[in-house]
Amino acid sequence: MVLAQLGGSISRALQQMSNATIIDEKVLNECLNEITRALLQADVQFKLVRDMTTNIKKIVNLDDLAAGHNKRRIIQQAVFNELCKILDPGKPSFTPKKGKPSVVMFVGLQGSGKTTTCTKYAYYHQKKGWKPALVCADTFRAGAFDQLKQNATKAKIPFYGSYTESDPVRIAAEGVETFKKENCDLIIVDTSGRHKQEAALFEEMRQVSEATEPDLVIFVMDSSIGQAAFDQAQAFKQSVAVGAVIVTKMDGHAKGGGALSAVAATKSPVIFIGTGEHMDEFEVFDVKPFVSRLLGMGDWSGFMDKIHEVVPMDQQPELLQKLSEGHFTLRIMYEQFQNILKMGPIGQVFSMLPGFSAELMPKGREKESQAKIKRYMTMMDSMTNEELDSSNPKLMTESRIMRIARGSGRQVHEVMEMMEEYKRLAKIWSKMKGLKIPKKGEMSALSRNMNAQHMSKVLPPQMLKQIGGMGGLQNLMKQMGGMGGMGSAKDMMGMFGGGDK
């Protein structure tokens, strides 16, 4: 994840500081020096880093902190606030309203991902019932119109452009006019990529803006933008009224600090992030959860949303009932695997938990574990209903195992390995036996039933250790209660137990 390394370094600096018996000025300075180094290494602009550390020092007055105050928490909070301030200047951007025509113009450096992002933005709104349209005012890059046309056609979004007209101002104005007449409520204007050194192109961008009178100008920026980020972004802001930012390619491994600087230069909030080349790899951006995850402080609301997204509430009681009776079948394991795959990268989900940073989850291992899950599912596809619904592994005789291996095109030892995995999970789940199941509509009661003791029994030891042992777990559960109760123990354990092995 972009910025993961930065987040990891900052978390480590804070951790080191909290290991000190007394936090005095010297310890604080050392910690801030570490944080400064991490920010500079990640390409954050020097002035921004200096301002940030000055502000932290101003907020954290060690003399004023009464004994007993959790100094680490206060410092961590100050770092958190400063990073949030960079990504969100405090004033929200213009938000288009459904049914009311708005013009949104996209600008940015060459290759930043504008054309791709325009379509993602249109598609996102189309799915929510808007009537978007795309105008290609990029006459500079050969193929830009074709690219937009192709994307728009795929998403069934109307588009406007020309192979012959070379004046982008004219195309933009005509396109906007056309779509206004067609009652489109979100008219998106894609422009050519340009650098601040290209004065003529900047003048052209200003003219496109003048001709189309956009309600919102979005600055699209590639997360791998380096040290030059601040000046480039500032140049855009000075020429057109940039009101929001979209950071693309957040799925890569860029250092990402340049993007932080560029956002600061535009004094505009980040509203979406691009997380892949596909149309739906596009997410609404929320500053606090993002920074929280970055610093390994967790994102409870995101975590809960993800869980509810994967298993709808109405499907949970039935499963819990079976588990409380001690019936962990292969079919349940299959469904668990389906949930895990639906949930997307496990690392991303774990990074929402306090104490876990995305950095901790090696990408390679994640791919491997997903491939394994898919392999197991293929083998289970060759099983009979009776086998899937039984919780008696003895049913799986040698001849059945050979049959399943043949049917799924896998090796016998692989089927046996899958059965071992089933037994391991069944053992973990057997500890759920006797759990009191809340009635429908009483799901939050589950969080009361599910005490830390119960949880500690089912979590893999290394996971429990990372959470901070029993104490950490109790804290975690307390926070869960504060967030309205855990959605389902099944989901939580499904991920811990079945996800990352």
Ligand SMILES: Nc1nc2c(ncn2[C@@H]2O[C@H](COP(=O)(O)OP(=O)(O)OP(=O)(O)O)[C@@H](O)[C@H]2O)c(=O)[nH]1
């Ligand atoms: N991995 C990844 N790739 C992306 C993302 N957004 C865009 N891209 C890729 O980045 C490349 C450039 O994207 P374009 O949309 O063509 O960029 P552009 O800003 O319109 O380019 P110019 O018109 O030359 O300025 C393409 O290969 C896209 O598929 C993203 O979020 N993640």
